[in-house]
Amino acid sequence: xxxxxxxxxxxxxxxxxxxxxxxxxxxxxxxxxxxxxxxxxxxxxxxxxxxxxxxxxxxxxxxxxxxxxxxxxxxxxxxxxxxxxxxxxxxxxxxxxxxxxxxxxxxxxxxxxxxxxxxxxxxxxxxxxxxxxxxxxxxxxxxxxxxxxxxxxxxxxxxxxxxxxxxxxxxxxxxxxxxxxxxxxxxxxxxxxxxxxxxxxxxxxxxxxxxxxxxxxxxxxxxxxxxxxxxxxxxxxxxxxxxxxxxxxxxxxxxxxxxxxxxxxxxxxxxxxxxxxxxxxxxxxxxxxxxxxxxxxxxxxxxxxxxxxxxxxxxxxxxxxxxxxxxxxxxxxxxxxxxxxxxxxxxxxxxxxxxxxxxxxxxxxxxxxxxxxxxxxxxxxxxxxxxxxxxxxxxxxxxxxxxxxxxxxx
Amino acid sequence: xxxxxxxxxxxxxxxxxxxxxxxxxxxxxxxxxxxxxxxxxxxxxxxxxxxxxxxxxxxxxxxxxxxxxxxxxxxxxxxxxxxxxxxxxxxxxxxxxxxxxxxxxxxxxxxxxxxxxxxxxxxxxxxxxxxxxxxxxxxxxxxxxxxxxxxxxxxxxxxxxxxxxxxxxxxxxxxxxxxxxxxxxxxxxxxxxxxxxxxxxxxxxxxxxxxxxxxxxxxxxxxxxxxxxxxxxxxxxxxxxxxxxxxxxxxxxxxxxxxxxxxxxxxxxxxxxxxxxxxxxxxxxxxxxxxxxxxxxxxxxxxxxxxxxxxxxxxxxxxxxxxxxxxxxxxxxxxxxxxxxxxxxxxxxxxxxxxxxxxxxxxxxxxxxxxxxxxxxxxxxxxxxxxxxxxxxxxx
Numbered sequence: 001x002x003x004x005x006x007x008x009x010x011x012x013x014x015x016x017x018x019x020x021x022x023x024x025x026x027x028x029x030x031x032x033x034x035x036x037x038x039x040x041x042x043x044x045x046x047x048x049x050x051x052x053x054x055x056x057x058x059x060x061x062x063x064x065x066x067x068x069x070x071x072x073x074x075x076x077x078x079x080x081x082x083x084x085x086x087x088x089x090x091x092x093x094x095x096x097x098x099x100x101x102x103x104x105x106x107x108x109x110x111x112x113x114x115x116x117x118x119x120x121x122x123x124x125x126x127x128x129x130x131x132x133x134x135x136x137x138x139x140x141x142x143x144x145x146x147x148x149x150x151x152x153x154x155x156x157x158x159x160x161x162x163x164x165x166x167x168x169x170x171x172x173x174x175x176x177x178x179x180x181x182x183x184x185x186x187x188x189x190x191x192x193x194x195x196x197x198x199x200x201x202x203x204x205x206x207x208x209x210x211x212x213x214x215x216x217x218x219x220x221x222x223x224x225x226x227x228x229x230x231x232x233x234x235x236x237x238x239x240x241x242x243x244x245x246x247x248x249x250x251x252x253x254x255x256x257x258x259x260x261x262x263x264x265x266x267x268x269x270x271x272x273x274x275x276x277x278x279x280x281x282x283x284x285x286x287x288x289x290x291x292x293x294x295x296x297x298x299x300x301x302x303x304x305x306x307x308x309x310x311x312x313x314x315x316x317x318x319x320x321x322x323x324x325x326x327x328x329x330x331x332x333x334x335x336x337x338x339x340x341x342x343x344x345x346x347x348x349x350x351x352x353x354x355x356x357x358x359x360x361x362x363x364x365x366x367x368x369x370x371x372x373x374x375x376x377x378x379x380x381x382x383x384x385x386x387x388x389x390x391x392x393x394x395x396x397x398x399x400x401x402x403x404x405x406x407x408x409x410x
Numbered sequence: 411x412x413x414x415x416x417x418x419x420x421x422x423x424x425x426x427x428x429x430x431x432x433x434x435x436x437x438x439x440x441x442x443x444x445x446x447x448x449x450x451x452x453x454x455x456x457x458x459x460x461x462x463x464x465x466x467x468x469x470x471x472x473x474x475x476x477x478x479x480x481x482x483x484x485x486x487x488x489x490x491x492x493x494x495x496x497x498x499x500x501x502x503x504x505x506x507x508x509x510x511x512x513x514x515x516x517x518x519x520x521x522x523x524x525x526x527x528x529x530x531x532x533x534x535x536x537x538x539x540x541x542x543x544x545x546x547x548x549x550x551x552x553x554x555x556x557x558x559x560x561x562x563x564x565x566x567x568x569x570x571x572x573x574x575x576x577x578x579x580x581x582x583x584x585x586x587x588x589x590x591x592x593x594x595x596x597x598x599x600x601x602x603x604x605x606x607x608x609x610x611x612x613x614x615x616x617x618x619x620x621x622x623x624x625x626x627x628x629x630x631x632x633x634x635x636x637x638x639x640x641x642x643x644x645x646x647x648x649x650x651x652x653x654x655x656x657x658x659x660x661x662x663x664x665x666x667x668x669x670x671x672x673x674x675x676x677x678x679x680x681x682x683x684x685x686x687x688x689x690x691x692x693x694x695x696x697x698x699x700x701x702x703x704x705x706x707x708x709x710x711x712x713x714x715x716x717x718x719x720x721x722x723x724x725x726x727x728x729x730x731x732x733x734x735x736x737x738x739x740x741x742x743x744x745x746x747x748x749x750x751x752x753x754x755x756x757x758x759x760x761x762x763x764x765x766x767x768x769x770x771x772x773x774x775x776x777x778x779x780x781x782x783x784x785x786x787x788x789x790x791x792x793x794x795x796x797x798x799x800x801x802x803x804x805x806x
Contacts, residue, residue, distance in 0.1 A: 128524075128583065172784060181522045181583050182784035185726055186777050193773030194458075200766045201462050319770075323717075324594075327587055334584060376599035383588040383595075390580040390588075 016064035019052030023071025030082040037087075042079025046072040097238025099355055104239075104247050105313060107344075107351025109134065109305035109322075111250045113329030114336065114343040115257045116301030120166075121338060122261060123294030124274035124402040125173045128184035129165070130302045131326025132191030137162045137303025138310040139195035142208055142317045145220040151311055152217065158307035159300040165191060166299020170292050177406035188326075196319045208310075208317045214245075222246050222312035246308040253301065258340040270294055274400035277407040287407050302326065331386035338399055350382040444731055444738065448745065451778035455771055459763075469763040469771075476757030477748035495757060497630045497637040501707055503747030505530070507644040508699035509725025510743050511651050512568075512692045514734040516582075518655060519688035520668040525571060525586025527722025528593035529693040532567040533560035533700025535597050538711040539607060541619035541704065549622035556623060557643075557701050564697015565690040567593065572689025576682035582689065590722075597716040615712035625706045640702035644743075647695060648736040654691070664688050696722060724750075727776045730783040749775065 026045035029036045049072025056065030113130045120127040127133075140161040145154025165187055172183040203209075214223035222245050230241040261267035272280040273290045281287050309325070310317045328350050335349075336342030357378035456466035474480070478495025480487040509526045516523035523529075537560035544552065567589055574580040600607045602614045609617025630636025655661035666674040667684040675681050699721060704711060724746055731745070732738030751757055753768035 126583075128587070168781075172781065176785045178784040179522075181524065182730065182780060185524070185723075186781035186784055189723075189727070189773055189777030189780060191777075193770045193775075193777055196770035197458065197462075197767055197774060200764060200770065205766075324591055327591060330584075331588065376595045376602055376605075379595040379598070380592050383591045387574075387585055387588040387592070390578075390584050391574045392578045392580070 013056075013061055013064060015052045016056030016061050016068040019049040019056065019068030020064070020071040022046075022052070023049040023068065023073075023075035026072070026075030027078040027082070030079040032087065035087050037083065039080060039083055042076050042083075046076030046079065048072070049075060095238070097235045099352075099359065100239045101243065102355035102359070103348060103352040104243060105351070106354040107347045108244075108247045108250045109309050109313075109325050110329045110332050110347035110350055111254060111344055112305030112308065113302040113326055114332040114347055115253055115340065116298040116305070117330055117333040118257065118261070118298075118338055118340065118343060119270070119294045119301065120298035121333065121403050122274045122400055123270050123291045124277060124400060124405065124407070125170065125291055125295050125298075126180040126184065126404045127169065127295065127298055128181060128330060129169050129187035129191070129326075130298075130329050131322055131324065132184075132188040133162045133165050133299045133302035134306035134309070134322045134326045134329075135191045135195050135320070136165050136299075137306030138321055139199060139306075139317055141303070141307030142211075142310040143198070143202065145211065145311050146209060149212075149220060150218060151214050151220055151222050154220065154311055155222070155304065155307050158310075159303045162299040162301075162303020162306070163296045164299075166296045166302075167292075169299070170295035173295065173406065174288055174291050177408070180404050180406075192320060195317075199317060199319060203317075211311060211315050214311075220311065221315055222308065244308070244312045246304070246312045249304075250308075253304075254340055254344050261340065271400070273407075274402055277402050281407075281409065287409070291407075302329070305329070328382050331382045334399070335382075335386045335389050346382075349385075353378045353381040444733060444742075447731065447779055447782045450782055451775045454778050455775045458774060459771065462767075464763060464767075469768070472759050472762040473749070473752035473768060475752075475759075476754070477752040479748055494630060494634065494636075495751065498635070498754075498757070499744070499748045499751045500637050500641055501635065501747075502751055503743040504638075504641045504644045504706070505699035505703050505721045506724055506728050506743035506747050507739055508647060508695045508702065509722050510728030510732060510739040511647055511736075512564075512694075512696035512699070512722075513725045513729035514732065514739060515651065515655075515664075515695065516568075516688055516692040517729060517734050518668045519664045519684055520671060521572075521575070521582045521685065521688065521692075523568060523571070523586055523689065523692050524583050524726070525568060525589045525693075525722070526696045526725045527719070528586065528590035529564040529567045529696035530700040530722040530725075531590075531593040531597050531716060531719070532563040532693075533697030534704050534708075534711055534716075535593075535600060535700075536560045536563040536697070537701035537704045538616045538619060541623040542607075542609060542617045545620060547622075552620070552623050553625065553705060556705060557698060560701030560704075561694045561698045564693040564695070564700065566693070568693025568696065569686065569690040572686040575689070576685045582685075594716055597711070598713050601711055601716070602713050609710075613712070614714070616710045618710045619704065623705055624709065625702070635707055638702075638706040640706040643698070643702060645740075647698065648740055651695075651739075652736040660687065696725070699725075724776060727780050731779050746772075746776065 022045050026042040026049065028034070029041050029045070050069050051072075053065045053068030053070075053072060056062075056068055058065075113134050116133070117127050117130050137158040139158075141154050141158025143154070144157030145151045148154065148157075168190075169180075169183050169187050172178040172186075173180045199208075211220040213219050214221040216223065224242045224244050225248060226242055227240060230237045259267075261270065269280065269285045270290055273285060273287050273294075277287045280290075305325070306322060309321060314321070329347070332346035332350055333343050335346040336344070357375040360375045360378065452470070456470065459466040459469050475487075476495055477499050478492045478497070479499065481489065481492035481496045509530055512526045512529065513523055537556045540556040540559055541552065547555075568586070571580075571582045571585040571589060574585050575582045599605050601616050602608065603612070605614075607616055608614065624632075625638040625640050627636035627638050653661075655665060663674070663679045663684050664687070666677065666679055667681050667688075671681050674684075703721070708715070728739055728742040728746055732740070732742035749772050750769070753765060753772045755765040758765040758768050
């Protein structure tokens, strides 16, 4: 009897999935509102999670199995870390409503840029210049908003300039058949130099002026959306009550990108060009034009993410203000396996780790100085996960087949 | 559908990799195209300066005056000032030569090691930790240990990407970008407030390194940041780079893989092993660059420095402009070293041109250089037949 029961368990994916859940539970139980104070809780749950993972691995469920092992280990580590902090501090960090709202704020620029990168890479042009294109959107977005006095025009100008930089990348990648990594590196240098140059030239040492408050069709900053009936201070009010318009738009951009790429013939053509340009050419698809459009759309989307940073979130511009967010977006794209919802989920995960990185140090200010800089460690998470993903330990990420290769018409 | 023209595309006549083409161009088109690229980049940069209402000629003249390159022309300018400026230029050129070599070595094996910055940081972190501990150790021994361990750290950091490429096929560009940011945030954690290696109270910085681990200064005043012997280390590495590539079996294999991995595999070369070794050696150069900067003039590592440093990234421009050759990298490193010193707040006369603008102008020029070198096919095509280029651009 037992043998049959074990057999049934073995053939089932549920074991490692339960393990992953247990790992998360191990950490969650040490946090408010439960806030268990016993070290045995995360350790025992974590060990069980690791064991289920090993069971999964030994029975061929590699991806889920390693996921359960990682989840269990993380549950133990994070759970024990949480026990080092007082309950009050934990309540400060893990006011879940605020944390989820912060996650959305940090995830939004990543979502736009990752969606942008998806258009470009799905069409076969590697875009490591997302960082530069975001920066261009951030600077020219705020410049446009301040100059015209209207955030809508600012956003459009930012997107336009992002498109111009993307056009340069496209010409180099498509017509001049330059190495796409070299071209992207050049765009990143240029974006950093040009935005920095014009920032100093136009605004000097005073920085960008204070933006006027945004409303639907006027004002220099992108407005927050205050939903009537969600202003009480409860959980949903904290999460959804005061999100920026651009965050809502990012959901729309996500769904629109999915529909365009996977439900229209246009999207099918774009993906065909990225997988097998020769075949696409043979059936009459204009490979070059498709790639140009894809790369320019990519630059405009990345610039939207940058413009959200400057005129939606921070309300000012600093030199190099994107600080590597374009590369996190690239990581999200790869971790999400070049798929819209995958990239969005990765952006949320990475946004969550950014939110934790900024909130964790605050929780430890008086308890123990030695963990003050530990917030930096949460910043590492996106990169480590992506490194593991490209190495193929947990479900290999493989990009479009023709990405990075110039196409030569015959 | 366009008609077949009968002319094979440029790629089919040449190496299958970008690295091979760039290197090949150095041999055929020679120095002229490198100089042409530079002149064009400075020209376009000058247009930006002109368009924003400044005088480009005065600007470039003021930048040049700050570089100390005038010292090389006897009988002109102030010898003392020029000497001290040139020392600064060479101090910056030193790590650029090494990160340039790092990029170039990977290029020669057909890989783009975009992680020079992370490997440079790995070297900085390890050298600063070594040079702040073990009080009382013999100075030269301590220095050698710091240099060696930092190089090993760089080799290890790059080796991760090489190992992943060899074993799982993970693209080195993605993995080295990730490793860059991991290095940046680990260093941020190490030396941030309350971090495990923070050495100064209320300051996100390591302790200053021990006095006997400073690299000796051989030109200028040690108290005024004279030129340290790291410069000779970099020169020696240029020679080592040339020797490895041109006088060893390892170098031959690396070049063969870089030129055409399929052909190399056919010829019995282990492509996977070459990927790993080439990345590790590449990281070795970058890690050494980090150590030379710490022991030569920085003397400590702070988190703002970690975030603003660009040495590894500029190494990309150095290697590309120098066409992966030792001599080319030497001159390209001097050029970019001079550019960043000439545009620094310390050297540039703010009455002529705002140094903050100038440092961004440097980035623009670096970007343009990379952009123009990147259009290698364009230049090769122009070199061979201007008419064909026009036809190519017309082709839809």
